[in-house]
Amino acid sequence: MIRKFAALLLLAGIAAIFMGLLFTYEPDPELNTTARYYAERTAADIGAANIVTAIVVTYRGLDTLGEVTVLFLSAAIVGLVLASGRRKKTAKERTVTPAGELLATGSTLLAPLIMLLGVYVFVNGHLTPGGGFQGGAIIASGMLLLLLTDPLKHFSHTLIATVESLSGILYVAIGLLGIFLAGGFLDNRILPIGTLGTLFSAGAIPLIYSLIGLKVGAEFSSILAHLSETEEL
Amino acid sequence: MALIAMAAGFILILIGFYGALTNRNILRMIVAFTVADTGVNIVMVTVGYLRDRTAPILDNAVPAADAAARIIDPVPQALVLTAIVIGMGVTALMLAFAYRFYEKKRTLDITKCTELKW
Amino acid sequence: MSALFIALTILLTVAMIGAALVAVLGKSMPIAILSAGLVSLLASVLFLLLAAPDVAMTEAAIGSGLTTFLFFFILGRVRGGEHD
Amino acid sequence: MVDILIYIAAAVTGIAFLFALYRFLKGPTAADRVVAFDTMTLVTVVFIVIIALAEGRGIYLDVAVIYALLSFLGVIAVARYLERGL
Numbered sequence: 227m228i229r230k231f232a233a234l235l236l237l238a239g240i241a242a243i244f245m246g247l248l249f250t251y252e253p254d255p256e257l258n259t260t261a262r263y264y265a266e267r268t269a270a271d272i273g274a275a276n277i278v279t280a281i282v283v284t285y286r287g288l289d290t291l292g293e294v295t296v297l298f299l300s301a302a303i304v305g306l307v308l309a310s311g312r313r314k315k316t317a318k319e320r321t322v323t324p325a326g327e328l329l330a331t332g333s334t335l336l337a338p339l340i341m342l343l344g345v346y347v348f349v350n351g352h353l354t355p356g357g358g359f360q361g362g363a364i365i366a367s368g369m370l371l372l373l374l375t376d377p378l379k380h381f382s383h384t385l386i387a388t389v390e391s392l393s394g395i396l397y398v399a400i401g402l403l404g405i406f407l408a409g410g411f412l413d414n415r416i417l418p419i420g421t422l423g424t425l426f427s428a429g430a431i432p433l434i435y436s437l438i439g440l441k442v443g444a445e446f447s448s449i450l451a452h453l454s455e456t457e458e459l
Numbered sequence: 460m461a462l463i464a465m466a467a468g469f470i471l472i473l474i475g476f477y478g479a480l481t482n483r484n485i486l487r488m489i490v491a492f493t494v495a496d497t498g499v500n501i502v503m504v505t506v507g508y509l510r511d512r513t514a515p516i517l518d519n520a521v522p523a524a525d526a527a528a529r530i531i532d533p534v535p536q537a538l539v540l541t542a543i544v545i546g547m548g549v550t551a552l553m554l555a556f557a558y559r560f561y562e563k564k565r566t567l568d569i570t571k572c573t574e575l576k577w
Numbered sequence: 578m579s580a581l582f583i584a585l586t587i588l589l590t591v592a593m594i595g596a597a598l599v600a601v602l603g604k605s606m607p608i609a610i611l612s613a614g615l616v617s618l619l620a621s622v623l624f625l626l627l628a629a630p631d632v633a634m635t636e637a638a639i640g641s642g643l644t645t646f647l648f649f650f651i652l653g654r655v656r657g658g659e660h661d
Numbered sequence: 662m663v664d665i666l667i668y669i670a671a672a673v674t675g676i677a678f679l680f681a682l683y684r685f686l687k688g689p690t691a692a693d694r695v696v697a698f699d700t701m702t703l704v705t706v707v708f709i710v711i712i713a714l715a716e717g718r719g720i721y722l723d724v725a726v727i728y729a730l731l732s733f734l735g736v737i738a739v740a741r742y743l744e745r746g747l
Contacts (some may be wrong), residue, residue, distance in 0.1 A: 233480035237473055244469040253461055254532075255510060261532040265515070269523035272528045277515040278631045281537040293541045294584050300548035307555045323744050329737065343730060347634075347723075354723050355516065355630035363638035367731050372739050377747055413544065424524060442544065447641065451550045453650050456558060460579075460586050464623055471597055471616070478601030486606060486652065490613045493644060494597050497620045500636075504629050511579075515627040516720055518623040536629045543635045551634055554651045561655045578668070581671055583713060585708065588675055592682050598674040607691060607739060611698055614735045617699070622708050625724060628716075633709075634724050643700070649738045655746040657668060 244287055272420035274352040274428040282357065283431050283438075287401065287412030294394070294441055301445040305452045325375045333375040340368035348439030352428040358435040362442025370449045381451040390444035393437040400434055466504040471498030484567050485557045489550065496546045500539050507535035586626055593619045606652060614645040663714075671711050678704045695739050702732040 232290040257265060264277055264285065282290055325333075341364075347354075348361030361391070373379060404413035420427035475495025481487045508531055513535040517523050557567070564571055579587035593616050617640030624633040681704060685697035706729050715722035741747045 227472045230481050233477060234573050236480070237477055240476065241469075241473055244473070248462070248466060248469060251462070251465065255509075257527060257530075257532060259535055261667055264533055265527040265530055268515060269526070275489075276631070277517070277526075277533045278536050278540065282540060286537065292542070293545065295543055297548050299546075300552050304551050304555045307552075307559055319660060322747070323741075325741070331533055340730060345728070349726070354720055355635050356723060356727075357631070359540060360631075360634045360638050360727070362725065363544070363547075364731065365636065367638065367642050367734060370643065374646070374720060374734070374747075377741075387533070407725075422517065446547075448645075449548075453551070453555070453647065456654055460583050460626070463583070463590055464627060467593060467623070468596055474594070474597045474601055480651050482601075484606075486648070486655075487601075487609060490609050491601050492646070493613050494600055494616055497617050497636075497640070500619055500632070501623060504624055504627050504632055507629075508627045512628065513716060513718060514630050514720070516630070516718075518718075518720060520718055531628050536632050539629070539632050540635055543632070543639055547639045547644060551647055554647055558651055558654060567655065581668060582712075584675070585671070585712075588678065595682065595686050605691065607698060607742060608694055611735070611739055612685075614697070615698060615701065618705060618732065621724075621728070622705055622712075625709055625721060626713055630721050634727055637724060637728045638731055642731045645735040646738045648723050649742045649747055651741055653745075655744075 246333060269422055270430060271374065271424055271430070272414060273422055274431050276352055276355065276357075279352045279353075279357050279431065279435065280428075283352075283434050284412065284414045285329030289395070290438065291401070291412070294397075295436060297442065297445050298390070298394070301448050305451050308452050308456055321379050330375055333371045337368045337371045340371065341365050344368065344439070344443065348435050349436040350425070351439075352431045353423065353425070357427035358438030359442055361395075361435075362444075365439070365443035369450055373450060377454060377458060379454070381447065381454075383448070383451065386444050386448045386456050390441055390448065393440040393444070397434060397437045397441065400430055400437070404430075461505050461508045461510070464503065464508075465502055467508035468498045468505060469482050471495065475497075483570055485516070485560060486567055489553050489557065490501075492553070493546070493550055500542055500546075503535050503539050503542070507532035582626055586623065589619050589626070591621050593623070607649070610645060610648040610652065613648075614641050617641055617644065667711060667715055671708075674704055674707045674711065678708075691739075691743065695736060695743075699733070699736045700741075702728070702736070705732070 268277050268280045272280040272284050313430045344361045344364035347356040347364055348358050351357030402414040403416050405411055408415040414429035414431050419429050470540045472495050482488050483553045515530040521529050543567025561567055596612045596615040600609045603609050617636055621633045621636035681697045685694050688694040688697055706725050709724040709725040
């Protein structure tokens, strides 16, 4: 009881701070300086129609590299935590209810389409909403559908690790290429910018975002594969 | 509209904290944490919203010439984009630890974890 | 259209808070996980109302599918110890 | 004319959403809530299309496509859990 009371007291304090923030909040009437710079210069400098993509991939590209690294670390630690308890083969074989015919047939039909949609989303990241992170999550959702149909399915860890490290290395290599051929690390102008709104525009952004998409998809898939290989307790 | 959404975000954060503080079941704490996570993301997106403006994507509806007068602030969106992905990674990590905890203790009750008590 | 958006925001807000309360206070564990999925589902529409389609797409792809699945996976593994 | 149509569509969809929400919050069994969740995902896709129409940004429809294609995964996950297949 005292625990609940203390929690409520703490929450009352946080709620008071939030009330102060909420009632003194005044929306800006205009964009601030940074945002106006991005809004005015993106079309000419980067050539990407989606300004969020331009910020994520180019203006703040270094942050994205760090973010992908954090995601890689979390996937690796999930593998480490779950693998250190892996038993010997004496544990009894898991038995699961097999999937119904609807799910089995539907997933074989739908999983490739979902993965294709993921590829579409990250290739068109500079034109439409979406990009590497969304596309990677959609690819992992396709793997998830296969896993839902047959929870005992084994994905090849070698393939996942190869895709992941290859795309990571290529991502950094393209970033380094920017130092020599263009303005700096992860500059997208190593390829021609092209006309705004076409698929082959915005320099290296489609290439970089595709690599990010593959890397994120491989990381999520490795989390799913590690979790699916745990045993029932 | 932005104020309503911001209030919703703050209330979600409070509900999530309450759940994480009062529950003993470790899985329920993680669920409450994801609710609070969503609330934080909503508040951050709301800060970048400006009245009567539209999404920062240039097309026929928003030509590049008058973009600065028509679009909302894109920087918080880029921030939240990565925050959601990291949040999913953190949730997976917490779930892996919950699994290991159950494997060791055969319970999900966090108060049974007494190694550091003295 | 502004009145429509405000009405939609209020509707989503009420539904989100109700689902969050079920997620935190409800008795059954699967329902709590499903409610957390519902919160993130409705949050994604709210993101779209706040003119953030990129964020809405991320939340749609990650929040309702992958996270819910991870929770149910672990819950299925520890099913024996489900007494709370 | 188109505005009135959008308002009518939003009202009808909102009523459907309220019914599903009531069943989700009250629903006595887990199956009730799962079906209510599934209904709400469908209604949500309609909300997204209405927002895209009202704002006049056809680009928002991409989100609706992603949603329609992925939102059923959560329902399948809980269904497989309930039949002990996960």
